[in-house]
Amino acid sequence: MTKIDDVARLAGVSTATVSRALRGLPTVSQATRDRVLAAAAQLGYAASPSASRLAGGKTGAVAVVVPRITRWFFATVVEAAEEALHRGGYDLLLHNLGGSETERQRLLYTAALHKRVDALMLVATPLQGPDLHAVTSLALPGVTVSSGTGVPGWPSIRIDDVAAARTATTHLIECGHRRIAHISGDPADELAFTTHIDRRRGYREALGAAGITPDPALDVEEEFTVAGGERAVAELLRRGTPPTAIFAACDEIAMGAMAGLRQAGLKVPADVSVIGIDDHDLAGVVGLTTVAQPAAEQGRLAANVLLTPLTGGDYPGEETVILPTRLIVRESTAPPRAN
Amino acid sequence: MTKIDDVARLAGVSTATVSRALRGLPTVSQATRDRVLAAAAQLGYAASPSASRLAGGKTGAVAVVVPRITRWFFATVVEAAEEALHRGGYDLLLHNLGGSETERQRLLYTAALHKRVDALMLVATPLQGPDLHAVTSLALPGVTVSSGTGVPGWPSIRIDDVAAARTATTHLIECGHRRIAHISGDPADELAFTTHIDRRRGYREALGAAGITPDPALDVEEEFTVAGGERAVAELLRRGTPPTAIFAACDEIAMGAMAGLRQAGLKVPADVSVIGIDDHDLAGVVGLTTVAQPAAEQGRLAANVLLTPLTGGDYPGEETVILPTRLIVRESTAPPRAN
DNA sequence: CTGAAAGCGCTTACAG
DNA sequence: CTGAAAGCGCTTACAG
Incomplete structure (x- = not known):
């Protein structure tokens, strides 16, 4: 050599x-x-990178932490971040928590990040107490993407989840719906995402603004997956009179819900309207109405926010960048059946 | 410190x-x-990892190269590989080619891999000539997943693409179809995947076995995405009499095709049957019949094959592990309309 | 603008 | 089983 x-x-x-x-x-x-x-x-x-790192004190790498790389939003964020990072000359160390608390413990308390990277990108990984301390004591610049709990001193890139949920719910209300169900985050979730909290809040706010009293029987907690959406619909139907519309906290849930409704012999949107949040790749395929969020842009922005200080520019520090969302009406929403 | x-x-x-x-x-x-x-x-x-690496000569990291992390198969492979690698104490450096030749050039000729990792995992990234040489001259152990062109001396984990395609096509034939279209790999693809070559071969073999002459008008080349599937259907319809069935080379294409057919006013499966390969997360949601392949298992196996020699065990060297696929019949396939 | 020398923080033969 | 010493291959003050 x-x-x-x-x-x-x-x-x-x-x-x-x-x-x-x-x-x-x-x-x-x-x-x-x-x-x-x-x-x-x-x-x-x-x-030799090892020698440069040791002598220079810089690793030339950034760690990106996501809950589940297999979910559309996270894969899209990572893809965009990866491109920006490599373009900037940085390696990307991927950490996929896989929805497991064990994995998170390993990441936080096992020196997995210790002197391995120059910066951190936390995607939808809210941290508190000792967990938060474990990360801040790394004393690295970082950025959070769509994280409910920000990290002190770090910039945060996200959408306004409350507003997005309000937009989705309001669309259903404007279609004429009153019995609007909501499917959102799993309370049993080990990783304690907070996204669903904001989305549920937007849902309630929109109902409130229309003078509709939230019905607990129409509010189901499930994980952010297709399977979660299917199970949630089954649960809703088990509880009695089905809603005329469903606001799912993400498109994967929404698509699962559509499948669940179909299995139950209900037509979308004739019997039940469905709306999600994301604008998943396949939302168009299944005709899902949704509130689109710019996933790739969040990843790109987050990477650049990190790259800037790493290459001599200014690190923004604690600040919040809110990216816009927009309603995309497709075929899964319509006025309720007259009766 | x-x-x-x-x-x-x-x-x-x-x-x-x-x-x-x-x-x-x-x-x-x-x-x-x-x-x-x-x-x-x-x-x-x-x-300090930098110091250990320099002194010890081992990086404790593995590079994983995928064409597009946003595609179901690759995200699933990476998720499984990530878990196995971290469990084994290795970091995962992600390289997403993003379908771009430029990215691949950067990866291969820019020392991006030089002394940064102890092993390589190439997912669906066939290499030839100087590109192959660039990788083999790294003199690292490696493994390929679903790569058409293996790397000399490396184990290869994959499914039998020809057989999977034969199974899919045969299912349509057994339903009674004769006018069976095929949508597969884009010849303009910069990365020169080879998966579609094998799948097209399986398609032709199955037709041949049934005494059906392949009709070039029913064979469309498109990229492995939802959008590709939609465009392919538009093209098929433009060419004249629609087929009674479509075998799409992957589920994303298949789902795009289903959407395209619906937009054209055609019913699946009443007018046209559709089958894919993968068993994508959403295949069940849209009722897609498909030939399932074990994506996570391929990722896990590939990671373990790498971990074994890294931790003192035996590196298998050049060998091929073929994992099984299986037909999953859902609602997108049925006998052709009687006429 | 350039060089000599120290130093980054470990691991690895080599001895014992 | 343990230690002293060299060495891994760079970068960084410090001088000039």
Whole structure:
């Protein structure tokens, strides 16, 4: 393996100069830089990251933490972040909690992040108490995406979940619905997401504004997955008179709900309207009305917010960037059946 | 930051002994080990990965390369691999090619992998010529998942794509179809996946076995996405008499095709049957008949194949592990309309 | 603009 | 079973 000494020798300079030239530091004359670059190219030299990290104190990597990479929103955020990070010359260490508290413990208390990265991106991973302390004591710059609980000093990129939920619910109300069910976050969720809390709040606010009293029988807690949506519908039907509309806290739940309704012999939207939040890739396929959120943009923005200080720019510190959402009406919502 | 010397001092041993004790090497007495562990715990010490890597020559990381993390199959493979890798104490560096040749060039020719990882997992990323050489010259153990072109000396985990396609097509034939369209890989694809080649072969073999002559007008090339499926259906309809059934090379295409058919006023399966390959999370939701493949298991197996040699076990070297697929009949396939 | 030298914080033969 | 010492391959003040 060729190392920096080989390049130095070939270029006729010191290793310090090779190091400076290769990293593009300004204090190298053009002629010297050219010579070093040529030598490095000729030898096919690339610095050893381990050695650079140890000597330089920078890892050149960013850790990205997501609850479940298999969910549309998280995969989309990661894809966009990955591109921005690599473009900026950073590696991306992926941590997928897989919905498991054990995994989260490992991440937080096992030195898994210790001196491995220069910055952190926490996607929908709210932290409190000792968990939060475990992260802040890393003393790294970071950014949260769609996290209910922000990290002190970190910027936060997200949408206004309350408003998005209000938009969704209001759309159903404007269609003429009054018996509007809601399916949202699982209280048994080990990771304690908070997104569903805000969405439920928006749901209630919209009902309230229309003078509709929230009916607990129409409010089901389930996980943010297709299977969760199916189970929730079964539960709703078990409880008695079905709603005429369902606001699902995310598109995966919504699509699961649509499937559940169909299995129960109910037609969407003739019998029951369904709306979600996300604008999942497949929302168009199943004709799902939804409140779209810019997932890729959140990932890209978050990556850039991290890249800026890492490359000498200013770290924004604690601030909140709220990205816009928009209602997309498809075929899953309609006025309730006249009766 | 506490370092190894601090622990050594507190435990009253040399740094060499601290290093050995903490890594669980056998050549340390139990009493000494206990003392070192206690000292490390008391100081909250964890070794600096950069220093360990430089001194030890191992990075403790594995790179996973996927075409598009947003596609169901890849996200599922990565999720399973991530869990196995972290469980084994390895970091996962994610590389998402994003369907872009530029990204692939960066990965291959930019030292992005140079001395950063101990092993490589290539998912559906066939390599040839100089690209293949760029990877093999890294001289790292690796594994390919569902890659058409294997890497010499590496194990390969996949399904039998030809057989899966044959199963899908045969199911349609057994339903009574003769005009069976196929939608598969995009020839313009920059990454040159090969999966679609095998699946197209299986399609033709099944037709041949049933004495059906493949009709080029029924064979459309499109990318493996929902949008690709929608476009493909539009193209099929533009070409004239629609088929009575469609075999889509993956579930995303299949679901896009279902949407396209619906938009064209055609009913599935009454007018056109549709079958895919994958058993995507949402296949059940849209009632898609498909040939299921074990995505998570492929990811888990691939990770373990890598972990084994990394932890002292035997690297299998070049060998192919074929995992089973199975037909799941739902509502999207039925006999053709009598006429 | 460039170089000599120290130092980053570990691990690994080598001895004992 | 344990330690002293060298070494991993860079980067960073410090001088000039």
